[in-house]
Amino acid sequence: MSVEQLYQDIIIDHYREKHHSGLRAPFGAEVHHVNPSCGDEVTLRVSMDGDTIGDVSYDAEGCSISQASTSVMCDLVIGRDVADSMALFDEFRDMMESQGRIEPDEDRLEDGIAFAGVAQFPARVKCAMLGWSALRDALIRAGVELPASRDDKE
Amino acid sequence: MWNSAAIRADFPILDREINGHPLVYLDSANTSQKPREVVEAVEAHYLRHNANVARAMHTLGAEATAAFEGARVKVAEFVHARSSDEIIFTKNASEALNLAAYTLGRRLKPGDEVVISVMEHHSNLVPWQLACQASGATLRWFDITDDGRLDLEAAQRDGLINERTKVVSVAWVSNVLGTINPIRQIADWAHSVGAIMVADGSQGVPQRATDVTALGVDLLAFTGHKLCGPTGIGVLWGHYDLLEQLPPFLGGGEMIEVVRMEGSTYAPPPHRFEAGTPPIAQAVGLGAAIDYLNRIGMDALAAHETEITAHMLDGLGALDGVHILGPAEAVDRGGAVSFVVDGVHPHDLMQLLDSRGVAVRGGHHCAAPLHKRLAVQSSSRASGYLYTTPEEVDALVEAVAWGYDFFNSRARRSL
Secondary structure (H helix, E strand, C coil), rough: CCHHHHCCCHHHHHHCCCCEEEECCCCCEEEEEECCCCCEEEEEEEEEEEEEEEEEEEEEEEHHHHHHHHHHHHHHHCEEEEEHHHHHHHHHHHHHHHCCCCCCCCCHHHHHHCCCCCCHHHHHHHHHHHHHHHHHHHHHHHHCCCCCHHEEEE | CCCCHHHHHCCHHHHHHECEEECECCCCCCCCCCCHHHHHHHHHHHHCCCCCCCCCCCHHHHHHHHHHHHHHHHHHHHCCCCHHHEEEEEEHHHHHHHHHHHHCCCCCCCEEEEEECCCCCHCHHHHHHHHHHHCCCCEECCEEECCCCCCCHHHHHCCCCCCCCCEEEEEECCCCCCCEECCCHHHHHHHHHHCCCECCCCCCCHCCCCCEEECCCCCEEECCCCCCCCCCCCCEEEEHHHHHCCCCCCCCCCCEEEECCCEEEEEECCCHCCCCCCCCHHHHHHCCCCHHHHHHHHHHHHHHHHHHHHHHHHHHHHHCCCCCCCEEECCCCCCCEEEEEECCCCCHHHHHHHHHCCEEECCCCCHHHHHHHHCCEEEEEEECCCCCHHHHHHHHEEEEEHHHEEEEEEEECCC
């Protein structure tokens, strides 16, 4: 696994462009998540539209993996219903924890498949999950009922 | 004469290849590599002399005790302590600083002040926050100047150290900026108001010949694993007259004199502060590390460190988009060089450098308030030691330049 394969153009593009970044109002809940070991941090807001995620807005600072992953996540979940968004959360997390054994589904994860290579670097998996974990926490704080997930045990 | 090849031959790990490149280990401020004889000393202890210390009366117990107490004598001589009774073994520098903060903290009361600095490692910051919270004392700190030195003028102007000050605790050498702080001057200032002076020697003791009397401090904390020793062994040196007055830190075996259900009396220093079975093999390893460093010579080592640091500052300083934190010249400066690279987060840079075999640290280096003060989110840090060569520094500089292009030229292309 080379760094060229790790840092695919998709990741670099999202790192630069940060889709949907900036904090917007109104919002249902706001959370602040950090990776204490490295200092990646994100403030993330979610706004619901019935059962659908109406908007996710964020202000984040950190490495290309954490920033690009949050950008890709927003592309995926904004306008999507909560149940399917959380199914994507599980699929993305499973891919990240598979150390490269799971072949990602491009129809489902879209640009998210670029992170398959990150799964080969255990130290960076937390970076890729930062935005996703913040989203899940924000949904819970916004009072949204989430389908059961492995995370509930943690 | 500095014999780089001979020194490197003592460190088998330096022969490793990482990702198809020779290892360039520039994370020594995090932990140093270990010479073969330190590892062999630990192995020989476990394989030939292992027993508990002080309480085992058989032959092996006597050997283990002699080795453990012998290491204490070596440490005492290494820092020019008056007696080995001034050397307290802990598990690391953090525990040593917690011991200092807890025991001195028991004397604090509301209205008292403790002074640290904004450049402290979390281990010389959080214990004092805890001590102040528990006692109602106030925590104050030195600010820094734009070039990363303690702002002594502002401290003087603001009366930072005054008649309310009971403890001053400052890093000898900054683990981020590399700055060597004027410990003697600050100690004299602290003593003029009757305060206790503590120094965090975690970065200083491995890099510089240490004389606790010349430093002028009352307590000095440092760790074994940054000076070629094993992990799991730290040291608090303290002036005996002060140690004698301090209450115990942890309670348990070995730190007592007489134990009754109604109450106990405590052993004199240093055993008063060493509850339970101590890190015996680790102390033996630390003793071997000190023997090794003494043969190299700490003054020669310091000169080498300064040379390597100057080379690093020159090389990194000449690169586009690279900004060095802290003093830009190798004057009153230790071996840690932290820097930020435009458009490349330290995590990403660390990953890119690792792909070329270059090991550096990226993040806030356990000094988050300092990074906030410098208005940077995090940084990369390269730090050499006695085994580091100028060629390794060149490999670092080349890899950083490549990393800058990797992110910045690709980003421009794709936009």
